Amino acid sequence: MTARASETSPSLQRPATRAARLSAIEEALATHVITSQSQLSKILLDEGIVVTQATLSRDLDEMHAVKTRLRDGTVAYAVDRGASGADAGEDVGQRGEQQMARVLSGLVTSVAAARNLVVVHTPSGAAQYVASVIDKQPLDGVLGTIAGDDTVMVICADDDAAATRRDWLLALVSK
Numbered sequence: 001m002t003a004r005a006s007e008t009s010p011s012l013q014r015p016a017t018r019a020a021r022l023s024a025i026e027e028a029l030a031t032h033v034i035t036s037q038s039q040l041s042k043i044l045l046d047e048g049i050v051v052t053q054a055t056l057s058r059d060l061d062e063m064h065a066v067k068t069r070l071r072d073g074t075v076a077y078a079v080d081r082g083a084s085g086a087d088a089g090e091d092v093g094q095r096g097e098q099q100m101a102r103v104l105s106g107l108v109t110s111v112a113a114a115r116n117l118v119v120v121h122t123p124s125g126a127a128q129y130v131a132s133v134i135d136k137q138p139l140d141g142v143l144g145t146i147a148g149d150d151t152v153m154v155i156c157a158d159d160d161a162a163a164t165r166r167d168w169l170l171a172l173v174s175k
Contacts, residue, residue, distance in 0.1 A: 016049075024049055025059055026079065031138045033070070034077045101175045103133050108173040113166040118154035120169065127152045141165060 021044070028034060028043045037056050044051055051059075060077065068078045107130050110121040122130050131147035134154060141161025146153045156162040 021049055021051060022059060022063065025056075025065075026063065027138055029063075029065060029077055029079055033074060035075065040077070097137075097172065100133055100137060101172050104130060104169075105173045105175065108169065111166050111169050111173075113159075113162040115159050116156045116162050118156060118162050118166050118169065120152040120154060122150050122152065124150045126150065139165065 024044055024047055025040065028040060032039075032043060034040045034043070037053060037060070040060075041051060041053070041056055044056075063079055065077045065079050067075050069075050107122050107126045108120055109123065112119045120127075120130060120134075127147040127150050131145040131152045134142070134145050134152070141157045142165060143155045143157060145155065154162075154165060156165055
């Protein structure tokens with residue numbers, strides 16, 4: 001299971017491990033416009049993660065985070081995933097959603113909501129990959145996923161979030 005912070009889950013607790021710190025940094029870069037290491041340090045501190053500037057610098061280097069000029073001219077950190085210069089200023093949320101649509105459209109066979117859960121069916125052997133794709137996106141109301149062989153369970157903060165995510169996922173894979 002992969003846990004994710006969300007505005008609707010203020011009780012999320014992270015262990016004091018390097019992996020948890022890297023996950024928190026990746027999530028902060030995906031959900032905020034981070035213009036400095038001190039700003040990132042404050043965001044991490046708000047999550048209970050104390051980190052030195054030297055460690056933060058090494059973490060960003062290891063994650064291949066680079067400063068990129070956004071469309072509005074702001075220079076901010078982004079994780080370099082081999083994007084071209086034209087893509088560098090594109091809205092991260094929109095780009096992530098487009099990538100998800102391309103990847104998931106052939107892998108999701110059905111989606112249903114059951115209370116605060118979204119059950120996603122896939123061809124045999126694809127569930128782990130689908131769960132990983134979902135986990136990599138910071139989705140409001142999504143706490144995490146659990147995957148079997150052909151089924152992914154998306155755990156949402158509440159019933160409304162599950163219904164919203166079901167509808168969103170169906171629309172996404174139907175593009």
